[in-house]
Amino acid sequence: MLTVLCGADSPPDMAAVESAAVVRYTDARGLADALRGADALFVYDFLSTAVPGAWPAADRLQWLHIAGAGVDPVLFPELQESDVVLTNSRGVFDDAIAEYVLGVVLAFAKDFARSLDLQRATTWRHRESERIAGRQVLVVGTGPIGRAIARLLRAAGMQVSGSGRRARTGDPDFGVVRDSGELPQYLGEFDYVVAVAPLTAQTKGMFGAEAFAAMKPSARFVNVGRGELVVTAELVAALRAGEIAGAALDVFETEPLPPDSPLWTMPGVLVSPHMSGDFTGWRRTLVEVFTANFRRWCAGEPLHNVVDKRLGYVPSEPQGAAG
Incomplete structure (x- = not known):
């Protein structure tokens, strides 16, 4: 049954x-x-x-x-x-989430939100925009979704590195993967930081005051992983202090995002309702x-996508299990 x-x-x-x-x-x-x-x-x-x-x-x-x-x-x-x-x-959401990430990167670089505001105000105001080619991106989480993000951003000309449980070089999608346990030590090297790590005891709250203080003031933060990866109050404080330039957030500690959350109206913040993978x-x-x-x-055949219950995700080399 x-x-x-x-x-x-x-x-x-x-x-x-x-x-x-x-x-x-x-x-x-x-x-x-x-x-x-x-x-x-x-x-x-x-x-x-x-x-x-x-x-x-x-x-x-x-x-x-x-x-x-x-x-x-x-x-x-x-x-x-x-x-x-x-x-x-x-595997279901990988490519859709990667497309979302590329979309918000372009939205930041080309200032689409401001263009829409000016359009609604019938205001013609010429500005210059940023290039994304050559920009440095750190994808925190090296599972299938993180890999799909890396491949798409690389195709757009961005320089992508990974952050995971094990440091290594020669990775086919990331090139270099850094140790996520040392995250604040290298966050300052990147123009975009994308959070897509699974939620575990080790990753909960990994993006808090220390992490945001380590980032470039011009950096943008993107969360398509889990809301609990971020300490929301400390993200708000970092945005207000100018420690980072912006954030695109698809997931939140509390969902739906409360109407009184400052994230709704903060400049440089893009909010979407947990929909980045929903095509x-x-x-x-x-x-x-x-x-x-x-x-x-x-x-009685081996199942696909068997989760290692100690780790909280499917290992890189999936383990089968019979029913």
Whole structure:
């Protein structure tokens, strides 16, 4: 039996799964009841935090799949210590997020926000814009999304380096990867800093006062990873103090972003509602990824995108697991 945790919307195109299993659809309130007797759980509402509270009812669960790249909403101690296999939807959002990052880099460099303001004011004001070719970019997080970002920015002529758990040279996408544990020591070398690291105990709050103080006053910060990578109050303080020139933020510590947040109206800040990876048809693609893994699970074959529950993400060399 399969339980599917839904939010406001149910997953589309589940016919193939429904023909092969008994499927229970539930929202957060009914999750505990729906987990009893379930062999697998599909967390379609990938931002839901309901799974830890309902976990005691999971009496025969073998596999949990989340319809997102980040697994922090379901990575709690009881799951980590269990034999339940955890998989994610790695690969679905890579190119869309990379396009978003290139888009906001161009928006900063070409001053599109100011152009739109002047257009609305019917004001003709000539300005010069920046080139992005040759600018130095640091991508913090060297997983598939970070690699897609690096490839696209390199194609646009930017110089891209990575920051990850292990320093190395000769990386095919980043060239040089720095040790993320030493982040403040080299942040000042970069014109753009892109956060796309998974949320773990080590990365939570990694962008705070020390990090922003280490950046160039002309640098722009882009967060397409997790809101909790950033200490929001310290980002606001850094922007107000001119320690960095701007920020493009797609994720936040609190979502939706509260109406009274200063980030809404601060100059040099671009706010989007956690949508950088959400292209037309993405929901169907998420179901296709789950359905393909579901067929493997039913056949006892190794699953794709198995998360290392100690690390909090799929390792570079994915580990298989039979259902």
